[in-house]
Amino acid sequence: MTENNKTNDTNIIYIGGKPFMNYITGVVMQFTTNNVKEVIIRSRGKFISKAVDVAEVTAKKFLKDQGVSVKDITIGSEEFENQEGKKVNVSVMDIILIKK
Amino acid sequence: MTENNKTNDTNIIYIGGKPFMNYITGVVMQFTTNNVKEVIIRSRGKFISKAVDVAEVTAKKFLKDQGVSVKDITIGSEEFENQEGKKVNVSVMDIILIKK
Numbered sequence: 486m487t488e489n490n491k492t493n494d495t496n497i498i499y500i501g502g503k504p505f506m507n508y509i510t511g512v513v514m515q516f517t518t519n520n521v522k523e524v525i526i527r528s529r530g531k532f533i534s535k536a537v538d539v540a541e542v543t544a545k546k547f548l549k550d551q552g553v554s555v556k557d558i559t560i561g562s563e564e565f566e567n568q569e570g571k572k573v574n575v576s577v578m579d580i581i582l583i584k585k
Numbered sequence: 586m587t588e589n590n591k592t593n594d595t596n597i598i599y600i601g602g603k604p605f606m607n608y609i610t611g612v613v614m615q616f617t618t619n620n621v622k623e624v625i626i627r628s629r630g631k632f633i634s635k636a637v638d639v640a641e642v643t644a645k646k647f648l649k650d651q652g653v654s655v656k657d658i659t660i661g662s663e664e665f666e667n668q669e670g671k672k673v674n675v676s677v678m679d680i681i682l683i684k685k
Binding site: 530531532533534537538540541545555558559560561562574576578580 | 630631655659660661662674
């Protein structure tokens, strides 16, 4: 899973350890330069809090006048093997932003 | 804001710095012992990730057979004054669990 998949799913932004403003810029560019109608902000584990910040700041500050708002939020769990080969669960979240 | 308001809003669980299992127990008890139909898992800032974990573990593991699932998720922002008296924003999230 790459942090910014620009080839197939241009409207999915994966939240990771990069600086906060990188993700804001990523979301804003999707709606403005790339002119998409829907952006999914995808996150897991500790990055979920950051994803909510990204969604709030983009929708309430940067793109408020462009009619961007939260359409839906879903949560779930993914199983993966940690470094010791033990299966552990991690929470995942998708925040879907939509431009009216 | 207290972490566990048991007087007025018995069905709101505030996520904070206590051990993870405290919150799981809190949610489970609301649905079982107190027999409520709806529990709100409320969190802000860095505790949002933990809140998603609490919701996932309760709904998918502990209370799955009792028909508990996620009904709705909302996010927002709150303004507050930090220690230097500067106004800052913090993200907030409510996860609503429901028992069918």
